[in-house]
Structure formats: structure tokens, C-alpha cells
Amino acid sequence: MELYEKTITETIIHKGNFMTYINVDVELPDGKIGNRDIIKHPGACAIIPFIDNQTVILVKQFRKALEKNILEIPAGKLEKGEDPKLCAIRELEEETGYRAENVTFLGTIATAPGFCDELIHLYKATGLFQGEKSLDEDEFTEVKIFTIEEIKSMIKNGEIIDTKTISSLMYL
């Protein structure tokens, strides 16, 4: 059976600060009608910055959706038309104050395919040197340093829960 779901009608429910809630009537594979709620997201990039072979930078950030501080690799939303690699380089410097000699692509992940089109493009940075930290005016972060082994332990014991951070390790 072909799994495709054809759009019948698409309704914009709400345009928010950066994401749009839409509702779609679809023709299901068996010919019946289904209904899907979907969040349209501009996409994002994230970058795992290596200080040396075994040591990386994470940022601690309060996430209102979760009502808690969590540790993540530096990341941010794509600006309109922005090249993902340039976005990763920009976010690295804004959030950590570092620039990098080498930035390589790791892979692209879909964070919530059941209801959202967000793709995050993952990069690795090496050869770090001092740049200038310059957070958005509504952004507050703390830079933290960990070894890869510490991060793996923190994933297993539940101290790190951010899926882009966890996923990034699979590409190394």
C-alpha cells in the first residue's frame, strides 16, 4: 500500500513569533479522510564545538517550555534564506564567544516528525579561537565545558535530555 497522504485542504490556524500552526485535511492511504495538526518551523542548526579531541562546549539555558535549565549544544533557528553552515557558525560565536577554523557537516535530524517540520542541521567545530559572545536580547546562556565521556554519562543518567545534543554524538 502506498503510504502517501494527499492534502485536501490546508488551513492556517495561527502565525506566531516564528512558527505557524496549520491544520490539514488529508486523504489517507485507504481513501478515508484524516486530519493533521502541523507546526511549520523555519528549521535550525546546531554545532558541537570541540576544544580538543575529548572536550566540548555546551550551553546551559532556561527553556520555558520545560520550565527548567537544560544543557545543549549551541543552536539556533535559521534566518530566512540563511545557509545552514553560516547559521551554525553564527550561533557558535553568539552563544559561546568562539569562532572555529573548521566546521564540518554531520547530518540532519527531524526533531518531531509526528507534528512538526523542523529539521536541525548538525555541525562539528574544531580549531576554536576567541570571537565575541553576543546573545539575542531575550537569550541568556552559560557556557559549560565537558568531556565526551562526561556527556555520555550525563545522557545515560538523565542529566542531558536534549535530543539534538544526544543525536549529534551518533555522527562522530
Added chain:
Amino acid sequence: MELYEKTITETIIHKGNFMTYINVDVELPDGKIGNRDIIKHPGACAIIPFIDNQTVILVKQFRKALEKNILEIPAGKLEKGEDPKLCAIRELEEETGYRAENVTFLGTIATAPGFCDELIHLYKATGLFQGEKSLDEDEFTEVKIFTIEEIKSMIKNGEIIDTKTISSLMYL
């Protein structure tokens, strides 16, 4: 600096099929006012089912948000008040037709902490035996079998992009 963002006002923008779009005015750490769009999600569970030490089951599913078929570990939303482990066991049988002798907790991931409160509780299933496949009426999947090595290659070459599937491997 304390990174906390205190809620000033919270507005429900839209209640959808299963998620709710809210908008929150917050007091930022520097005392200024910020605004956050947030998707409230019921949470979900996912389960990586092992046929033997090296072989697992994935499901292929059309994801309307991405307009494509993707490969994922079996997963589904938590029903109201549902125990996550029972949710994982239920989704395993519904989506693959298998039951499991052993189901163990791996960890919990936050899929999109920048804008969504979704947590996915990850489990591992071993000792599979035949149950009964029974998809939701708007759900269509194909069961696929891969070795862990094949899955790691498919992650690196971009054939697998689902972040819960990628993340689940970090707990094994």
C-alpha cells in the same frame, strides 16, 4: 545570573487535536519582558524492539509534516494518565504486531525544548513473540527489519533522520 523566566501572562491561542498553542509573556533574567510561543504536547513513548542482539524492527510511516516516508522506532503519544512503559508496550504491539517478554527503560528525551514541552520516554524490548497488529484508523505503517550496523550507516548517510530513533542508540 539566575536564568529563570517567570510567567507574567499565559494565553491559550489554539487547542488542536492533541496539542495546544500557548503564548507566554515572561520576565527575562535581566528584568525585561520577553515573549515565548510554546506548544503543549501530551508526551510520548518509543521503543526499540530487538529480534536478536543485532537486529531491530523499525516502522516506515508517512509523515505529513515532512511530506515524506521515514523510518522510526515504534512510538506513540501518551494517553491521559497512561503509564509510559504501558504506552510503549501498547505501541509496540499496535505498530509491529509483536509483544515482548522484557521491556526496559532507556531514558527520556526532550525533542524540541526551544518551543515544545514534548518528552519521549525511550524503552528497549527483547524476547519478542507474536501479538496482534492493530493500527489507529488514521495510521498506516510498514514493518522493516535492520541490523544495528545498518541503522548506524543509515543515520550517517541521511536515510534515517528521526531523532528519537537516533537518540535511542545512545542508551544501548
